Amino acid sequence: NPFDWKRAFPHVFAEGGFDAVIGNPPYIRQELLGDDKRYYQNTYEVFTGTADIYSYFIEKGVRLLAPGGQFSYIVANKWMRANYGFKLREWLKNRCIEEITDFDDLPVFTGATTYPLILRVSNREPHNRPWVTTVKTLEFPSLQEYVDQNGSIADQTRFEDGGWSLAGIETQRLMEKIRQNSIPLGEYVKGKIYRGVLTGLNEAFVIDQTTRDRLIAEDLKSVELIKPCLLGKDIKRYGIDYQNLYMIFTKRGTKIKEYPAIHNYLLKFKEKLMPRPKDWKGKEWKGRKPGPYQWFETQDPVAYYKEFEKPKIIWGNLAQKPKFAMDTDGYYINAPGVIIPVEDYYLLGIMNSSLFYTFISEVAAGRRGGFFEYKPIYVSQMPIHQINIKDPKEVE
Numbered sequence: 001n002p003f004d005w006k007r008a009f010p011h012v013f014a015e016g017g018f019d020a021v022i023g024n025p026p027y028i029r030q031e032l033l034g035d036d037k038r039y040y041q042n043t044y045e046v047f048t049g050t051a052d053i054y055s056y057f058i059e060k061g062v063r064l065l066a067p068g069g070q071f072s073y074i075v076a077n078k079w080m081r082a083n084y085g086f087k088l089r090e091w092l093k094n095r096c097i098e099e100i101t102d103f104d105d106l107p108v109f110t111g112a113t114t115y116p117l118i119l120r121v122s123n124r125e126p127h128n129r130p131w132v133t134t135v136k137t138l139e140f141p142s143l144q145e146y147v148d149q150n151g152s153i154a155d156q157t158r159f160e161d162g163g164w165s166l167a168g169i170e171t172q173r174l175m176e177k178i179r180q181n182s183i184p185l186g187e188y189v190k191g192k193i194y195r196g197v198l199t200g201l202n203e204a205f206v207i208d209q210t211t212r213d214r215l216i217a218e219d220l221k222s223v224e225l226i227k228p229c230l231l232g233k234d235i236k237r238y239g240i241d242y243q244n245l246y247m248i249f250t251k252r253g254t255k256i257k258e259y260p261a262i263h264n265y266l267l268k269f270k271e272k273l274m275p276r277p278k279d280w281k282g283k284e285w286k287g288r289k290p291g292p293y294q295w296f297e298t299q300d301p302v303a304y305y306k307e308f309e310k311p312k313i314i315w316g317n318l319a320q321k322p323k324f325a326m327d328t329d330g331y332y333i334n335a336p337g338v339i340i341p342v343e344d345y346y347l348l349g350i351m352n353s354s355l356f357y358t359f360i361s362e363v364a365a366g367r368r369g370g371f372f373e374y375k376p377i378y379v380s381q382m383p384i385h386q387i388n389i390k391d392p393k394e395v396e
Contacts, residue, residue, distance in 0.1 A: 002039070002043075017064055017069060020072075023074075024075075025073060027052055027054055051085070054076065058092075065123035070121075071121045072119065072121075077365075081164065085163075096125060098130060099119075099130060102117045103135045107138075108138070129153050129154070133152075158172045185383075194304050194307055194338065196339065197308075197333065197335055201273055203272070209246070215265060219262075221259055222262050224259070227249050228331050229245045229333070231316075232317055233316060247332045248262055250262070252301045273288060275290055312327050312339045316374070317338070320369070324352050347384065359382050360374065363378050
């Protein structure tokens with residue numbers, strides 16, 4: 001039984017609504033919403049199946065305003081760039097956004113990593129010129145003074161559907177200039193951007209040189225399933241620091257009994273490898289998430305696994321500066337690392353450039369310590385100017 005605001009505050013809504021709505025809504029991940037999702041889907045325009053509950057609190061709060069009223073929440077900033085925030089961004093873009101103050105990875109709340117942001121919206125016609133600030137330090141006597149001195153006006157109409165950047169108008173114009181006569185990287189590589197292998201339990205599937213040699217000594221056929229493997233931290237800018245790690249790649253349909261040494265090795269982890277039954281009602285499952293895979297198989301199907309054996313551009317998920325490398329040795333990449341199966345050194349150079357860093361720092365989600373997420377959703381947006389590689393003038 002949702003709370004009935006109009007019935008509880010008839011005198012307020014007789015005047016059109018609240019003059020001010022402020023708060024710090026709860027952060028509840030979508031996995032914990034359960035059957036309530038149907039209510040949110042039927043009630044809120046900003047609904048997506050993967051959104052945190054604070055997205056719906058934002059819509060509800062703005063809708064409770066009287067004409068001219070002011071709304072302000074402190075919420076996590078992920079909605080500005082995450083996939084699940086697309087509908088919320090679309091909805092807010094048509095509202096009168098007055099201020100956005102982003103604290104990025106600063107520890108605003110002691111003991112919690114929340115990446116907070118203050119959003120202020122008024123219930124009037126949009127003027128499309130919000131005051132935006134990225135806070136760089138918590139050492140200030142007055143937040144209002146800091147915002148006044150360090151913020152700038154942005155053009156709300158230039159906020160991109162793929163994610164919002166809190167850049168001033170000049171930076172927004174620069175970003176538009178970068179996009180001119182270019183196509184998104186995702187289009188440039190024809191959509192061939194693939195995540196590394198998600199095993200579901202690296203403890204079992206990622207092994208060292210000694211374990212690899214022992215398994216092959218026990219059964220020579222084991223070599224068919226053991227692949228040289230890179231973790232994200234092994235990938236450097238234009239280079240690879242291979243740590244002699246290997247992946248037991250038991251893809252869907254693997255006949256495990258044909259590989260007795262690997263079968264016996266994985267049996268030690270069987271309890272942790274079991275997929276949780278969909279109808280399981282207990283509190284804590286010791287194995288992996290539900291899915292149509294056998295206990296000895298990697299969690300994701302990885303139907304594109306042959307791409308790992310081709311020359312490819314590779315990178316890890318988190319980095320302070322671009323760290324892209326070319327792999328011509330057929331390494332398998334562990335998720336959340338990413339690959340593009342092309343031997344394109346022109347593209348590799350752009351991805352490692354300061355220009356790429358400027359772009360990614362505006363569109364990607366930031367993390368503590370100056371790190372950015374180099375997820376496909378962000379990297380694929382990078383504008384790439386197409387050239388004729390056979391034309392020396394264009395290559396120069």
